[in-house]
Amino acid sequence: MLPASYTSVLEAKTRDEFRGEVVRFAQNLGFETVTATAVVDQPGTSAEFFSVHNAPSAFIEFTDDREGAKIDPVMQHVKRHSVPIIWDQGTYTSKSLGPMWEQQAQFGYNTGICLALHLPDARHFVIGVDRAEGLPRQPFEVSRMVADLQLFAVYAQDTALRLLIPDVIEAERPRLTPRELETLRWTMEGKTAWEVGAILGISERTAVLHINNAMHKLDATNKHQAVLKALRLGLIR
Template sequence: MLDGRYQSVLEAGNRAVFTSELEHFTKAMGFDNFSAMTVVDHSLGRSDFINVDNCPSGFRAATDSPQLAQRDPVMQHCKRQSVPIVWDQQTYVRSNAAELWEAQARFGYRTGIALALHLPEGRHFVLGMERSAALPSNTTELTRLVADLQLFAVHAADSALRVLLPPDQQIDRPHLTPRELEALRWTMDGKTAWEVGTILSISERTAVLHLSNAMRKLNCNNKHQAVLKAMRLGLIR
């Protein structure tokens, strides 16, 4: 079974629930604010941006502009790379953008962690957590925070694409048979093919066949990817 934090955001059914799950995770991680952005690239260089955050009043008006984003070292890092960035005042000073840090620091954005997932079909998901208190000086503790954010972002990205994008930009949902869905549900609970067969009163070979068919229809290389994709598409819960 997935950790409850990741399971909850993966099962978010609408924007309000999705936003609530992001905020709950942010607070549990010891941060004050979060910002999430889903980007869909189109032809001719046009992109759609969908933002979800819990920014304090006045923050957007003071910091949100294309010109500032082009100079923001955190945004530029996320635009080009998939590895997380741990940032603080010195990150901005080194990029000759100290005034940008000062502008956001007034709202409590003094340090944080951010990352971007660059997905197929011109889709991107950027997630950051920010706070006013310094990040842990202990390397092990900081690494744990980064790893937790990375894993959470993978699940949050799946939900963002499902609940935030308009219908015409949604990924088509393949048709799976009831048996294939049952096999995936039990696999989600950690059952082996032999156990799935026993539960469904079918042979292990037949259980493997159902899982293989589900993987093929979902265009996945293994059963774990198939489970995650089926959950993202809302085929199983």
């Protein structure tokens, strides 16, 4: 894969430009269709999905089926793992979901590769490439495809978060500094402010200041509530 495919996606200025770069990359890789999605976990509600794709128009309604995504083995895999999944008919039949595969296969979704990058601040980037024909028989060829997709995802995720997520959602999320997040992580582990300070090489007073700032940004009444809110928002894991 030409290095230009990776760098050019970083330079996309609009959603349409980003979509064009994603589609071009997928087709150069040997896949007819592609979906790239920025996901934002929202506290107390369902996650928000913002996608670009070149799915056939007749297939769009099927891809927008949130209920189907809850049982789709590919979606469930990337939700929980960062390791790419190479999927085909067997992926679905092994879960007694053969009819689901048959429905999507009508539109050329017979096999593919999908992966997710799980990022800070409850952000995720998911990209999947699909095609009607089987993957190459040579393992090294498939490994090359996976590696190219993984590298492209690293470049594309920054552009996806920048161009696909509405500004209003960005504005609603608290922004904690790395130090504030670190103090919350150690607080979650049951460490006192003195212990957090010793671990991070700062004074107890400074550790308390970081915890208090985090509590204020998260609108929490105590440090334990701050930890719970940060976990729910995906700010810490």
